[in-house]
Amino acid sequence: MSNAGKILITGGAGYIGSHTVKLLQEQGMDVLALDNLSTGHADSVNCPLIVGDLSDKNLLGKIFSDYQIDAVIHFAGSLIVEESVSFPQKYFENNVANGLNLLDAMVKRGVNKIIDSSSAAVYGEPHYMPIDEDHPRKPVNPYGESKLVFEKILRWYAQAFGLSSVSLRYFNAAGASLDASLGEDHPVETHLIPKVLRVAARQEEVLKIFGNDYPTPDGTCIRDYIHVVDLAQAHFLSLNKLNQDSGCFSYNVGTGKGRSVGEVVNAAMEVTHKMIPIEYAPRRAGDPAILVADAEKIKNELGFEAKYSDLEIIMKTAWAWHQKLLDNHKYKQQELQMH
Ligand code: UFG
Numbered sequence: 001m002s003n004a005g006k007i008l009i010t011g012g013a014g015y016i017g018s019h020t021v022k023l024l025q026e027q028g029m030d031v032l033a034l035d036n037l038s039t040g041h042a043d044s045v046n047c048p049l050i051v052g053d054l055s056d057k058n059l060l061g062k063i064f065s066d067y068q069i070d071a072v073i074h075f076a077g078s079l080i081v082e083e084s085v086s087f088p089q090k091y092f093e094n095n096v097a098n099g100l101n102l103l104d105a106m107v108k109r110g111v112n113k114i115i116d117s118s119s120a121a122v123y124g125e126p127h128y129m130p131i132d133e134d135h136p137r138k139p140v141n142p143y144g145e146s147k148l149v150f151e152k153i154l155r156w157y158a159q160a161f162g163l164s165s166v167s168l169r170y171f172n173a174a175g176a177s178l179d180a181s182l183g184e185d186h187p188v189e190t191h192l193i194p195k196v197l198r199v200a201a202r203q204e205e206v207l208k209i210f211g212n213d214y215p216t217p218d219g220t221c222i223r224d225y226i227h228v229v230d231l232a233q234a235h236f237l238s239l240n241k242l243n244q245d246s247g248c249f250s251y252n253v254g255t256g257k258g259r260s261v262g263e264v265v266n267a268a269m270e271v272t273h274k275m276i277p278i279e280y281a282p283r284r285a286g287d288p289a290i291l292v293a294d295a296e297k298i299k300n301e302l303g304f305e306a307k308y309s310d311l312e313i314i315m316k317t318a319w320a321w322h323q324k325l326l327d328n329h330k331y332k333q334q335e336l337q338m339h
Pocket residue numbers: 079081119120121122143170171172173190191192193195207208209210211221222223261284287291
């Protein structure tokens with residue numbers, strides 16, 4: 001790998017980004033992270049980090065001229081579905097306009113490989129289950145729409161400029177690194193597993209379950225949870241794909257197995273040995289009853305295998321990380337009190 005250029009990882013200090021940085025470094029790759037630290041953490045990466053924003057075209061031009069970049073993995077973007085409904089402009093700016101700045105800087109310098117963070121949200125309301133990559137793409141919120149628009153842009157850039165891409169449509173990313181060095185730490189937490197663990201750790205009193213009248217065995221929504229280390233591996237395999245083939249590819253990244261909110265809560269109680277009080281609340285707008293990936297394509301074409309995505313492993317790693325996070329925050333509070 002020593003003669004190859006660097007891999008630029010936008011959003012490298014974020015949740016999935018930082019796990020991917022770690023995994024690529026373990027594979028001996030030379031990585032460079034770019035992150036505006038709006039939600040990421042500088043101490044999540046152990047590689048050179050440029051703090052900056054994709055809206056800064058001059059910065060992008062400078063990065064691509066200062067470094068020999070071989071490929072880009074593009075995580076930077078906004079990802080809260082509910083927020084996207086109220087503030088669509090933020091989503092089209094961050095996920096589309098800023099993404100275009102990145103693509104243009106790449107094209108100018110002849111960098112022709114990109115892995116794109118897409119989402120199951122591009123499919124919208126499911127028409128059948130499990131969802132394969134050919135499922136109609138009709139997003140039901142600006143977040144999903146912004147991801148779909150960017151996928152479409154990639155297709156046109158492939159045709160016009162020979163830019164090759166893999167769009168990875170993530171299902172529900174979860175869990176933390178196996179050594180508890182990295183994990184999920186969002187300023188605003190909306191996702192189920194960290195919410196459940198906050199209740200287990202008595203940082204919140206009760207878990208609100210959004211809807212128990214869905215047409216599922218226990219009445220709660222079913223999702224396909226994929227461990228973040230498996231997700232990182234999917235990026236590594238995608239890079240290999242683009243080193244062998246040119247074109248525009250898209251893959252679901254999931255396990256093909258669905259778990260209900262009720263099952264997640266039970267798994268959390270087993271792993272944490274804590275009682276988790278729940279309260280049934282009205283359905284959350286825009287939540288489909290079931291979202292499960294047909295994950296065959298990525299298995300067959302990239303040799304992807306979900307190794308850590310058992311709910312128990314997801315929960316154990318997330319809980320270890322969560323406890324570490326709590327300890328660190330406690331430590332920081334003590335430091336503050338001492339000054
Ligand atoms: N849920 C609760 N209580 C909570 C939080 C979540 O009951 O406090 C439920 C939700 O209603 C949903 C399930 O837990 O049924 C999972 O919710 P998450 O918010 O963890 O994840 P989503 O499935 O809503 O979202 C994920 C990704 C999005 C992506 C979406 C569709 O986080 O980025 O899948 O692909 F857009």
